[in-house]
Amino acid sequence: MSDLSPVTSGEDAQDPSDEADSSGDAPVGEPVIRVKAMTMGWGDFILQREATFTVNRGDVFVLLGGSGCGKSTLLQHLIGLQTPLAGSVEIAGLGERGPERWGEPRFRVGPPPFGVMFQSGALFGSMTVGQNLSLPLERWTDLPPDAIASLVRGRLGLVGLREFEHHYPSEISGGMKKRAAIARALALEPDLLFLDEPSAGLDPVSAVELDDLILTLNRQFGLTVVLVTHELESIFKIATRCAFLDKDSQSIIARGDPRQLRDESTDPRVRAFFNRLPRSVAEEARA
Ligand SMILES: Nc1ncnc2c1ncn2[C@@H]1O[C@H](COP(=O)(O)OP(=O)(O)OP(=O)(O)O)[C@@H](O)[C@H]1O
Numbered sequence: 001m002s003d004l005s006p007v008t009s010g011e012d013a014q015d016p017s018d019e020a021d022s023s024g025d026a027p028v029g030e031p032v033i034r035v036k037a038m039t040m041g042w043g044d045f046i047l048q049r050e051a052t053f054t055v056n057r058g059d060v061f062v063l064l065g066g067s068g069c070g071k072s073t074l075l076q077h078l079i080g081l082q083t084p085l086a087g088s089v090e091i092a093g094l095g096e097r098g099p100e101r102w103g104e105p106r107f108r109v110g111p112p113p114f115g116v117m118f119q120s121g122a123l124f125g126s127m128t129v130g131q132n133l134s135l136p137l138e139r140w141t142d143l144p145p146d147a148i149a150s151l152v153r154g155r156l157g158l159v160g161l162r163e164f165e166h167h168y169p170s171e172i173s174g175g176m177k178k179r180a181a182i183a184r185a186l187a188l189e190p191d192l193l194f195l196d197e198p199s200a201g202l203d204p205v206s207a208v209e210l211d212d213l214i215l216t217l218n219r220q221f222g223l224t225v226v227l228v229t230h231e232l233e234s235i236f237k238i239a240t241r242c243a244f245l246d247k248d249s250q251s252i253i254a255r256g257d258p259r260q261l262r263d264e265s266t267d268p269r270v271r272a273f274f275n276r277l278p279r280s281v282a283e284e285a286r287a
């Protein structure tokens with residue numbers, strides 16, 4: 001677990017080896033998540049087939065794609081809330097698990113080695129912001145109440161919500177709710193953070209502030225971040241790598257540095273997304 005103290009430049013070093021990911025990406029550190037040929041779906045409905053990618057320590061790894069292609073569902077598979085039809089997910093500290101091992105008790109015991117911000121924020125409305133943050137600490141640690149209170153205040157300070165500890169979610173703005181949800185995801189000092197559309201619906205200034213917060217968590221505190229977002233500006237600013245999910249082909253059609261994909265991808269769907277081209281233009285280019 002990270003103590004949320006800044007990383008040194010040595011820990012930031014680049015590691016060119018990444019045998020599980022042959023996309024030509026530039027990995028940052030050792031693998032933290034390995035997804036191998038994972039198929040997601042329910043019954044006859046297949047959402048994504050044989051998804052394969054690696055997230056390395058220090059990455060800000062973005063999951064991209066049109067609405068309904070399966071980004072949130074993929075996050076739910078990574079954190080163990082959904083069981084894949086085939087393939088496996090390996091997370092550092094948890095080991096590898098495929099469908100047959102999904103329900104094993106060892107995957108359900110102890111605090112998760114990651115923090116999660118769900119697409120909806122998912123704060124408990126009947127609890128104050130501070131109580132929302134205390135919850136994981138009370139559940140998973142033996143810390144006395146004053147130590148928990150101090151940690152909660154620290155996390156709230158990190159996301160700029162120190163003054164709002166005693167407010168209920170209904171009493172704070174949408175952007176503040178998202179920051180509160182991120183603070184709760186940080187409560188147990190994880191090394192790995194999952195964020196589902198953290199800046200969706202925010203005004204441009206709040207969105208930029210959120211990007212800066214993610215960059216601070218990544219660069220100063222050493223967190224690896226897996227994030228779903230559609231915001232191109234944000235992607236080019238904070239992402240180290242990405243995986244592009246396509247609904248029609250039920251597959252990941254591109255992986256790598258988003259800036260490189262924008263400039264060099266030969267796939268019209270990928271070029272259309274990164275260059276904000278209408279779909280028709282992309283289809284024409286494909287024909
Ligand atoms: N438990 C489930 N059972 C059946 N279908 C599901 C289930 N969960 C999600 N789906 C379906 O999977 C598809 C992908 O949903 P998901 O929420 O992952 O999309 P998304 O890429 O996150 O979209 P958005 O950008 O709109 O958030 C949807 O068609 C959804 O109805």
Ligand SMILES: [Mg+2]
Binds near residue numbers: 071072119
């Ligand atoms: Mg979603």
